[in-house]
Amino acid sequence: MDTAKLGTESVVVRNQAVLGEAPIWDARTQNLVWVDIIVETVHFFDPVANKDRAVAVGEPVGSVATSGGISALTPSGCLDVLVRMEIDNSRRRITTTPSLAMLICSISTWQPSPLEIVST
Amino acid sequence: MNGLLARSLEFDDMAMPDLHPSGSIVPIVLALCEWCGAPGRDLLSAIAIGLELCLRLGRAGVDQATRMSRFLQRGQDATAICGCIAGAAVAARLLGLDSSGIANAIGIAVSFASGSLEGNRSGGTIKRFQSGWAAKSAIQAAMLAKYGVEGPTQALEGRYGFYHCFVDGQFDETSLVEGLGHTWQISDLRFKPYPSNYYTHTGIDAALALRKKGLRVDEIVSAELAVATSMLHTVGEPLDRKQAPKSTYEAKFSAPYAVASALIGGSGLGLGINDFSDEMLGDPARRTLMRKVSVIAAARCDSIFPDQAPSILSVRTANGKTLIEEAMINRGSAGRPLSDHELSTKFSENCAGGLAPSRVDALRELIDRIEEADDLSEIVRIFEAVSG
Numbered sequence: 001m002d003t004a005k006l007g008t009e010s011v012v013v014r015n016q017a018v019l020g021e022a023p024i025w026d027a028r029t030q031n032l033v034w035v036d037i038i039v040e041t042v043h044f045f046d047p048v049a050n051k052d053r054a055v056a057v058g059e060p061v062g063s064v065a066t067s068g069g070i071s072a073l074t075p076s077g078c079l080d081v082l083v084r085m086e087i088d089n090s091r092r093r094i095t096t097t098p099s100l101a102m103l104i105c106s107i108s109t110w111q112p113s114p115l116e117i118v119s120t
Numbered sequence: 121m122n123g124l125l126a127r128s129l130e131f132d133d134m135a136m137p138d139l140h141p142s143g144s145i146v147p148i149v150l151a152l153c154e155w156c157g158a159p160g161r162d163l164l165s166a167i168a169i170g171l172e173l174c175l176r177l178g179r180a181g182v183d184q185a186t187r188m189s190r191f192l193q194r195g196q197d198a199t200a201i202c203g204c205i206a207g208a209a210v211a212a213r214l215l216g217l218d219s220s221g222i223a224n225a226i227g228i229a230v231s232f233a234s235g236s237l238e239g240n241r242s243g244g245t246i247k248r249f250q251s252g253w254a255a256k257s258a259i260q261a262a263m264l265a266k267y268g269v270e271g272p273t274q275a276l277e278g279r280y281g282f283y284h285c286f287v288d289g290q291f292d293e294t295s296l297v298e299g300l301g302h303t304w305q306i307s308d309l310r311f312k313p314y315p316s317n318y319y320t321h322t323g324i325d326a327a328l329a330l331r332k333k334g335l336r337v338d339e340i341v342s343a344e345l346a347v348a349t350s351m352l353h354t355v356g357e358p359l360d361r362k363q364a365p366k367s368t369y370e371a372k373f374s375a376p377y378a379v380a381s382a383l384i385g386g387s388g389l390g391l392g393i394n395d396f397s398d399e400m401l402g403d404p405a406r407r408t409l410m411r412k413v414s415v416i417a418a419a420r421c422d423s424i425f426p427d428q429a430p431s432i433l434s435v436r437t438a439n440g441k442t443l444i445e446e447a448m449i450n451r452g453s454a455g456r457p458l459s460d461h462e463l464s465t466k467f468s469e470n471c472a473g474g475l476a477p478s479r480v481d482a483l484r485e486l487i488d489r490i491e492e493a494d495d496l497s498e499i500v501r502i503f504e505a506v507s508g
Contacts, residue, residue: 097277101222105222
């Protein structure tokens with residue numbers, strides 16, 4: 001091990017992770033990808049912009065794989081995390097189905113909006 | 121069966137740009153509420169939620185830049201496809217499943233969702249089955265979820281999920297979930313005044329207006345109907361086929377047939393169910409007149425679509441005049457709503473083929489008071505008497 005080089009390392013991502021793991025360089029997106037197992041997030045650090053983005057996975061995430069896209073390894077299997085990095089709302093997109101189901105469950109009853117009263 | 125019948129007459133509701141949600145949602149909710157003995161208030165809420173989900177699932181696939189439905193552009197029947205998924209969700213809710221069960225029902229329904237719109241162009245009778253098929257599949261999906269079958273956790277948004285399969289993964293997640301349960305897009309749901317494809321309706325309005333102003337059929341040399349490009353694909357192309365529909369069902373997707381029929385004059389609210397009969401289709405005067413009607417796209421109509429499905433009708437007469445009539449706002453939309461009397465007329469016309477007038481009135485009264493009903497038994501009894 002080259003101890004001289006170790007001495008020049010510095011902290012590139014200042015983030016209060018609960019349990020950060022599995023850093024991997026993704027050549028396609030030029031991002032450092034890493035996970036926070038306990039917080040159930042996959043992080044994308046862009047060194048050029050010096051910006052770290054967190055994507056909620058919805059379950060504990062142990063690692064990531066970068067084959068074509070970014071897949072998070074979770075108890076459910078492999079989840080697509082970011083098929084398209086350019087989409088700003090990707091954090092919400094990966095939980096669309098469970099979010100929608102929870103909303104459907106929570107609707108108490110239908111109340112006509114003012115427009116409906118006018119139009120009928 | 122109810123879903124099939126609801127779609128058959130092309131008289132079901134409309135949500136721009138390409139959805140007719142009630143044809144699948146209402147049969148699903150009616151069947152399950154009857155089965156569960158649910159009160160009328162629950163039925164109304166379930167219908168509202170199902171319609172809302174269907175609209176949101178479909179509209180999340182609208183290209184915000186062009187305002188075109190990606191489903192429609194690909195020839196997909198968003199009504200049946202989104203109706204199946206929305207129906208499965210609301211069916212699962214009616215069956216008492218929790219959010220996990222509803223998510224499973226959605227995921228299973230994604231595997232069942234299907235429907236092509238080619239029938240709008242080149243005929244056939246299968247399209248009318250598609251809302252019924254969606255309703256059947258939706259209930260099956262909910263029942264499978266109830267008994268333990270699981271859907272994919274990212275059924276809608278995943279790399280191989282619903283939106284990827286149908287619209288190349290392009291969808292607006294925000295419009296799908298934001299405000300759900302608080303803001304209702306069903307405020308924009310429209311009643312159809314005429315039993316034909318929605319894109320023929322403003323052409324009918326324009327033709328009826330010219331007729332009311334005194335235009336006679338024997339004066340007409342030619343007519344040109346300008347519509348939005350998306351409308352042209354459905355009701356004006358291929359023109360030779362649209363000018364000579366081979367069945368009454370094809371006639372419902374023909375702007376030349378609709379305009380010619382309205383210029384001659386019809387029943388109901390202007391054109392009714394009886395105006396799309398075999399007898400009318402074979403009427404020599406009608407066949408001659410519809411061959412004089414051409415259909416084109418106009419930028420002015422494109423600029424309004426899909427808020428409205430507008431038409432501009434130009435008629436050249438034997439004395440050399442050109443009469444122009446514009447119909448830019450659809451009758452039955454919020455900007456030009458049908459009156460209670462007009463809705464009642466439509467209801468009576470729809471029921472006339474299957475129910476005696478006294479039963480039609482009884483049914484109308486029960487529906488008017490459905491919010492107070494403890495269950496649907498009285499309504500069901502009216503239909504049982506007919507089928508029995």
